[in-house]
Amino acid sequence: MWNGHFKMSSTQLLSSFGLCSRMVRKLLETDFMYDADVQNLTPTELSAASGLDVDDCAEVIRLVSDPLHVKPHTVLQLLDDEDKYIVTFCKGLDDILGGGLPVGAVTEVIGPPGIGKTQLCLQVCIGAQLPTSISGVDGEVVYIDTEGSFSAQRLKEVAVHAIQHLKTANLLDSDTVTFTAESVLSHVHYFRCHSLFEVMATIKHVPVLQGENQRIKLIIVDSIAIPVVQDYLDHRVHRQLQCHAAQELAGLAITYGLAVLFVNHLTEDKGYGTAESYEPKNYASKLLLSNELESNMTENSTGKSTEAWSHYFDIKMKFNWENGVRVARLMKSPHGSNLAAKFQVTAGGIRDLIEDDVPVTDDEIQSTSFQNAERQGSKKRKLENVTE
Numbered sequence: 001m002w003n004g005h006f007k008m009s010s011t012q013l014l015s016s017f018g019l020c021s022r023m024v025r026k027l028l029e030t031d032f033m034y035d036a037d038v039q040n041l042t043p044t045e046l047s048a049a050s051g052l053d054v055d056d057c058a059e060v061i062r063l064v065s066d067p068l069h070v071k072p073h074t075v076l077q078l079l080d081d082e083d084k085y086i087v088t089f090c091k092g093l094d095d096i097l098g099g100g101l102p103v104g105a106v107t108e109v110i111g112p113p114g115i116g117k118t119q120l121c122l123q124v125c126i127g128a129q130l131p132t133s134i135s136g137v138d139g140e141v142v143y144i145d146t147e148g149s150f151s152a153q154r155l156k157e158v159a160v161h162a163i164q165h166l167k168t169a170n171l172l173d174s175d176t177v178t179f180t181a182e183s184v185l186s187h188v189h190y191f192r193c194h195s196l197f198e199v200m201a202t203i204k205h206v207p208v209l210q211g212e213n214q215r216i217k218l219i220i221v222d223s224i225a226i227p228v229v230q231d232y233l234d235h236r237v238h239r240q241l242q243c244h245a246a247q248e249l250a251g252l253a254i255t256y257g258l259a260v261l262f263v264n265h266l267t268e269d270k271g272y273g274t275a276e277s278y279e280p281k282n283y284a285s286k287l288l289l290s291n292e293l294e295s296n297m298t299e300n301s302t303g304k305s306t307e308a309w310s311h312y313f314d315i316k317m318k319f320n321w322e323n324g325v326r327v328a329r330l331m332k333s334p335h336g337s338n339l340a341a342k343f344q345v346t347a348g349g350i351r352d353l354i355e356d357d358v359p360v361t362d363d364e365i366q367s368t369s370f371q372n373a374e375r376q377g378s379k380k381r382k383l384e385n386v387t388e
Contacts, residue, residue: 014038017063018251020244026052027060035064084137086127086218086259088120089162090350092341096330097315100127103137103217106250106260106312111319116326116345117263118149120319121220123349124261125155125188126162128218131179134171139217139258140187142209144202146223150190159184161348187215196241199224203248210256219249222263246312262313266320325353 012035015024030050032038038046038061046057085100094100101107101124111117125143130136143150159181166172172179189209191202199221210216224242249260316332330339342353 014060014064017060018248018255019060019063020247023052023056023060026050038064084257086124086137087130088123088127088350089165090123090341090343090352092343092352093120093328093350096328096339096341097317098333098335100124101218101259101261102314103259104253104257105314106246106253106262107315107317108262108264108313109317109319110264110266112266112321115319115321116343116350117265117319118222119158119345120350121222121261121263122151122155122158123162124218124220124259126159126184126349128259129179129184129187133173134166137217140215141189142202142206142216142219143188143190144193144199144219144221145190146193146199146221146225148192149222150192152185152190155188156181156185157347158349165348189216196224196245199245200248203245203252206252206256214256216256216258218259218261219252220261220263221245221249223265224262225264243312250312266318 014027014033014035014037017035019027027033027038027050032046032050041049041057041061043054043058043061046052046060047054050057052060084103085094085098086103087094087100088097097107109117109120121143125141128137128139128141130138132138163172163179163181163184166179191198193199193202203219206216206219224245246262249262252258253260313332314334315330318329318331320327320329326343326345328341328343330337333339344351344353
């Protein structure tokens with residue numbers, strides 16, 4: 001082992017800074033175990049001592065020197081986070097998820113275009129901000145939009161319906177008067193990213209947004225696919241970059257105790273297109289690294305298999321059409337899988353599909369006449385239960 005530098009007093013394990021296993025292994029092999037071991041070194045010095053390349057070493061030193069880096073959680077804090085969820089306002093979805101999107105975990109939702117994935121993203125923007133007095137997490141949201149599908153007007157509409165829903169259910173009182181549609185919009189930090197580099201830069205910026213208040217409780221990426229195909233053409237590089245982004249987000253989820261929602265498309269097309277021939281509907285499945293791709297992973301330039309995409313996700317859920325009805329199926333979860341729930345997309349957002357309800361088309365959701373009818377009939381409709 002290399003012992004040519006003076007070791008300072010130990011403080012925190014390097015393995016707790018969210019470094020990839022390859023980097024941690026290299027550091028441990030060369031006797032770098034704690035943050036104090038690298039704090040006085042330059043990237044070039046650390047590279048010469050550890051065998052890592054200079055860029056990797058610069059990242060190690062940056063993370064170690066970051067004053068916003070959060071210390072490890074106690075087990076009691078981890079148990080407390082396990083009991084926190086971000087509700088979707090759809091009881092069926094919340095039930096199969098165990099209570100909603102879990103805090104401290106990464107959830108992936110896949111499905112074909114138009115199934116309601118972005119609607120779910122908008123819905124949980126409100127769920128993440130529910131006051132603690134009604135079992136919410138009272139947080140803020142980072143929304144990374146790579147497709148341009150985000151609509152501020154639609155988010156406001158969903159927020160208005162959600163707040164009215166809570167008032168009708170007598171869940172809002174004098175202590176929650178500040179929970180309004182305007183407050184919801186002001187606590188969503190929106191980033192329109194056109195490339196993978198912009199996505200990664202935004203992810204790196206999350207600790208700065210957190211600051212001392214620790215208010216960020218949800219990160220949404222909708223989706224990682226498009227910027228990857230615009231930046232690179234080699235599908236092996238696609239996998240590596242996707243995995244890196246997912247790894248960074250998984251680290252943030254654990255470090256800051258927040259939920260991460262990854263959204264991706266799924267189509268029947270299995271081919272790899274190019275940036276020149278790209279069409280959203282054809283591109284979807286090729287970079288999602290869904291089950292078909294994971295079972296056919298190739299080796300990278302080092303001769304080692306790239307890490308499975310699903311490794312970075314705690315929960316995986318698939319939205320699809322079944323007999324003309326939207327169905328969510330849980331494909332991976334710590335508390336079980338193969339669970340399913342029917343849902344619909346209404347003017348008010350994601351809701352349960354009651355047996356007597358007639359599924360509403362996307363065109364109807366966008367139409368003014370339907371929205372007006374929804375508002376006029378809202379008091380007569382059966383209110384969905386909000387998960388406690």
